[in-house]
Amino acid sequence: MQDNKITARNVQVYYGDNQAIKDVNVDIADKTVTAFIGPSGCGKSTFLRCLNRMNDTIDICRVEGDIRIDGEDIYDPKVDPVQLRAKVGMVFQKPNPFPKSIYDNVAYGPKIHGLARNKAELDEIVEKSLRKAALWNEAKDRLAAPGTGLSGGQQQRLCIARAIATSPEVLLMDEPCSALDPIATAQVEELIDELRQSFSVVIVTHSMQQAARVSQKTAFFHLGNLVEYDETDKIFTNPEDPRTESYISGRIG
Amino acid sequence: MQSLTPLLLVITGLAVAGYFIAKSRAMKVAGGDIRTLVSLPRQHALNTVLSTSVPALAAILLISLYLRLTGGQGSWFFGFVVIGLAVTGFATSLIGIKQDRRARTLAERWILGLLIFASTIAIMTTVGIVFSMLFETYNFFGQYDWRNFFFSTTWSPNFRGNSDLGILPLLWGTLYISFIALAFAVPIGLFAAIYLSEYAGPRMRSVAKPAIEVLAGIPTIVYGLFALFIVGPALRDYFAEPMGLGQSASSVMTAGLVMGIMLIPFVSSLSDDIINAVPQSMRDGSLGLGATKSETIRQVVIPAALPGVIGAVLLAASRAIGETMIVVLGAGAAARLSLNPFEAMTTVTVKIVSQLTGDTDFASPETLVAFALGLTLFVITLGLNVFALFIVRRYREQYE
Numbered sequence: 001m002q003d004n005k006i007t008a009r010n011v012q013v014y015y016g017d018n019q020a021i022k023d024v025n026v027d028i029a030d031k032t033v034t035a036f037i038g039p040s041g042c043g044k045s046t047f048l049r050c051l052n053r054m055n056d057t058i059d060i061c062r063v064e065g066d067i068r069i070d071g072e073d074i075y076d077p078k079v080d081p082v083q084l085r086a087k088v089g090m091v092f093q094k095p096n097p098f099p100k101s102i103y104d105n106v107a108y109g110p111k112i113h114g115l116a117r118n119k120a121e122l123d124e125i126v127e128k129s130l131r132k133a134a135l136w137n138e139a140k141d142r143l144a145a146p147g148t149g150l151s152g153g154q155q156q157r158l159c160i161a162r163a164i165a166t167s168p169e170v171l172l173m174d175e176p177c178s179a180l181d182p183i184a185t186a187q188v189e190e191l192i193d194e195l196r197q198s199f200s201v202v203i204v205t206h207s208m209q210q211a212a213r214v215s216q217k218t219a220f221f222h223l224g225n226l227v228e229y230d231e232t233d234k235i236f237t238n239p240e241d242p243r244t245e246s247y248i249s250g251r252i253g
Numbered sequence: 254m255q256s257l258t259p260l261l262l263v264i265t266g267l268a269v270a271g272y273f274i275a276k277s278r279a280m281k282v283a284g285g286d287i288r289t290l291v292s293l294p295r296q297h298a299l300n301t302v303l304s305t306s307v308p309a310l311a312a313i314l315l316i317s318l319y320l321r322l323t324g325g326q327g328s329w330f331f332g333f334v335v336i337g338l339a340v341t342g343f344a345t346s347l348i349g350i351k352q353d354r355r356a357r358t359l360a361e362r363w364i365l366g367l368l369i370f371a372s373t374i375a376i377m378t379t380v381g382i383v384f385s386m387l388f389e390t391y392n393f394f395g396q397y398d399w400r401n402f403f404f405s406t407t408w409s410p411n412f413r414g415n416s417d418l419g420i421l422p423l424l425w426g427t428l429y430i431s432f433i434a435l436a437f438a439v440p441i442g443l444f445a446a447i448y449l450s451e452y453a454g455p456r457m458r459s460v461a462k463p464a465i466e467v468l469a470g471i472p473t474i475v476y477g478l479f480a481l482f483i484v485g486p487a488l489r490d491y492f493a494e495p496m497g498l499g500q501s502a503s504s505v506m507t508a509g510l511v512m513g514i515m516l517i518p519f520v521s522s523l524s525d526d527i528i529n530a531v532p533q534s535m536r537d538g539s540l541g542l543g544a545t546k547s548e549t550i551r552q553v554v555i556p557a558a559l560p561g562v563i564g565a566v567l568l569a570a571s572r573a574i575g576e577t578m579i580v581v582l583g584a585g586a587a588a589r590l591s592l593n594p595f596e597a598m599t600t601v602t603v604k605i606v607s608q609l610t611g612d613t614d615f616a617s618p619e620t621l622v623a624f625a626l627g628l629t630l631f632v633i634t635l636g637l638n639v640f641a642l643f644i645v646r647r648y649r650e651q652y653e
């Protein structure tokens with residue numbers, strides 16, 4: 001079943017003189033959930049941001065190596081990062097709704113990319129995305145209210161809805177559940193499982209249980225290195241590297 | 254009060270002495286171990302300085318105000334009150350130094366008093382100015398019908414006693430020139446701000462931003478000269494005459510353009526700061542959805558910064574409305590109601606100046622009208638400021 005959606009070879013990332021990612025090689029399969037785990041500051045977000053070239057927006061950041069999505073080098077000068085990001089959606093570590101209404105937040109991507117032919121279609125996309133992100137019941141009566149007026153957890157689900165409204169092929173989620181309560185977390189995990197039918201999902205998480213619950217593959221990062229990458233079951237039951245073992249049993253981090 | 258200097262010297266002397274005496278007294282009370290004190294020696298010292306000087310200085314100000322208003326003479330009695338207050342504060346705070354005395358919180362109270370006092374002065378000054386204008390305006394309307402002032406379309410003062418003092422042509426000139434200035438300054442200033450904050454690299458920014466801000470430091474009289482000698486004749490020779498719109502070098506357009514140049518840094522510098530304050534995460538969110546840079550700016554950054562940008566524009570508008578020098582030299586002094594931007598017109602501020610220069614008799618309507626004009630202008634700018642505040646408040650909580 002496993003075609004590789006993303007292949008990364010010898011990826012190095014520098015912030016100025018500081019190397020944040022060291023020689024990472026990874027293959028991310030299509031229609032799977034891949035979890036990135038590792039202690040804070042080990043470069044999970046940095047690596048995630050390489051996959052949709054969000055690091056381009058940071059002046060001092062330099063990416064080396066070869067990253068391909070569907071066999072196409074995304075750092076090739078011919079590739080338009082704007083197009084790429086429409087295909088590779090992202091949910092950020094901190095919720096960042098736009099200062100617009102809830103409706104306009106979700107409709108933002110579809111409007112820019114012309115995904116809806118008319119208002120009715122747009123309404124449908126918005127509703128579907130909000131339902132998937134488990135926000136519809138709370139938001140349906142206040143679609144015109146500003147998105148920034150929602151609670152932190154609701155804002156994060158709004159950002160998830162916004163990301164899936166553009167129907168990306170790959171969804172990158174940076175700790176999407178860190179601000180959510182157990183119920184919303186369960187809903188988002190359900191959503192991730194559902195998204196797996198059609199896209200590949202990469203999720204950064206600090207929760208071992210979550211990684212174990214939602215992902216099929218897990219990558220463990222430590223100090224900018226990819227220490228171990230394998231089937232999730234294997235990582236959590238029988239890790240090869242002693243560092244992985246001590247991290248998942250709670251000794252580093 | 255001519256004897257202000259000795260009074261101030263006495264207060265300063267007491268305060269300085271109080272500082273050192275309080276410090277050493279606190280040390281002595283502590284018996285060498287300052288941990289036994291509730292407040293530190295320097296806090297006792299601060300308390301002494303403040304309780305010596307604050308009431309005494311406040312008394313000096315109040316007494317001076319009272320003397321001015323009543324036209325009375327300063328006497329030894331007032332000096333006595335001031336010194337008395339200073340000495341009382343000095344003595345009570347020094348005697349009060351005990352181990353468990355909370356000088357730290359007491360000093361806090363004096364500081365609060367000082368701050369309230371300072372803001373009261375600022376507010377009272379404004380109130381005073383408004384009242385004196387109201388008073389003179391009232392006198393003016395006693396001699397001249399207010400309907401003619403507000404609704405007459407001619408402005409032709411003379412000293413024979415049958416002047417027409419209609420504000421409309423002046424107000425029209427003010428608004429027309431301000432409108433042209435803003436129509437010029439707002440887009441240019443905003444685009445410059447967007448370039449500086451979103452596109453320019455740090456090196457370009459460090460050169461360009463101060464360079465634009467230099468414009469704000471040019472005295473308005475220099476802008477006026479520029480309008481008079483360069484912009485005015487150029488506009489006449491290349492636009493007005495070929496298009497048959499007039500022969501005047503002084504025109505609304507000249508003053509408006511030059512004023513617009515003056516306003517560019519107001520708009521750009523403030524907008525730049527405001528755009529920079531929009532969190533990067535907001536831009537990331539938009540770029541992450543596959544929006545281009547300019548889509549992000551148009552649809553996320555500018556809407557988020559809008560209240561602040563509107564504030565900047567309204568501030569520039571108040572500047573434009575109050576500007577005088579550029580208008581005198583650029584637009585001339587003819588009060589006229591006309592739509593032709595190449596015609597000479599004038600503004601409220603220019604007429605205030607011309608009504609008050611030369612031989613003036615402060616009781617005639619021709620001079621008192623200046624107060625009515627000033628008050629009208631003040632009400633307009635006040636309205637603009639209130640409106641700006643309203644907009645900013647209303648939309649402020651939109652992003653964190």
Ligand SMILES: Nc1ncnc2c1ncn2[C@@H]1O[C@H](COP(=O)(O)OP(=O)(O)OP(=O)(O)O)[C@@H](O)[C@H]1O
Pocket residue numbers: 015020038039040041042043044045046047058093
């Ligand atoms: N914009 C930046 N400029 C400079 N250094 C950065 C920047 N962003 C991240 N870094 C550095 O890169 C390293 C990796 O950071 P990254 O944000 O990828 O960590 P992370 O694994 O996502 O951590 P967390 O779990 O806390 O989110 C850190 O040492 C960090 O200091």
Ligand SMILES: [Mg+2]
Pocket residue numbers: 044045046093174
């Ligand atoms: Mg992170």
